[in-house]
Amino acid sequence: MAGRLLSMRALAPRVTLGSAAMSDMKAIIGNREVVGFGYNGQPNYADRSDFPLPAIRWKENTPDVLALREKEKGDWRKLSLEEKKALYRASFRQTFAEFKAPTGEWKSVIGCGLMLISVALWGFYGMKTFVYGPLPHTFEEEYRKAQLRRIIDLQINPIQGISSKWDYEKDEWKK
Incomplete structure (x- = not known):
């Protein structure tokens, strides 16, 4: 050309x-x-x-x-x-x-990007620490186990859901 x-x-x-x-x-x-x-x-x-x-x-x-x-x-x-x-x-x-020589502009772009990521992480940490309250009791391990047991006992979604993977005769997960 x-x-x-x-x-x-x-x-x-x-x-x-x-x-x-x-x-x-x-x-x-x-x-x-x-x-x-x-x-x-x-x-x-x-x-x-x-x-x-x-x-x-x-x-x-x-x-x-x-x-x-x-x-x-x-x-x-x-x-x-x-x-x-x-x-x-x-x-x-x-x-x-x-x-056509490189200008080094990529260094400032990477620096600004890392600074924005840093600000976002500090913002997330500050929100988690000072704004959000504690997690509800439903996130505790024993409550989640009780909820899973109730789903299995009520046979919720027995065709493709969690209940389909439970063996009711042996009272354990299917292998």
């Missing part, structure tokens, strides 16, 4: 707009050169890996940049490495490696 975009940029390096649109656009982008359509047709700049060719150049045209642009029209072997880098930085803010 990048190769196709580069070829499209080479075929149509300049965008022509009407005079009214051009004056409005110049108020927004200043002295920067419009070099393509962009990812949405607007004269804006964004470092994007899915659309690597922004509509405008990163830096405004200064005398230094204009001199380098004239020099780049000639033989590129005559340009020094610093001049090539300056030309690149005039067109793009960051390299792919720079804007």
Whole structure:
């Protein structure tokens, strides 16, 4: 896709707009050169890996940049490495490696998540300690055993329930 975009940029390096649109656009982008359509047709700049060719150049045209642009029209072997880098930085803010590098934002996300979990656990503990009363007596072990025995004695749900697993002749659980 990048190769196709580069070829499209080479075929149509300049965008022509009407005079009214051009004056409005110049108020927004200043002295920067419009070099393509962009990812949405607007004269804006964004470092994007899915659309690597922004509509405008990163830096405004200064005398230094204009001199380098004239020099780049000639033989590129005559340009020094610093001049090539300056030309690149005039067109793009960051390299792919720079804007795709990890930012470390995950650390703050994990930290905030752990802090929220901590607050929730302290809230739960505080509610359990100071707000909720003691459990009712029906949660005690002997009461629950008596309730299970009553369910079995009354043969509640004898087809598929607890009573179906009780052997009434041997008075024990079925094996």
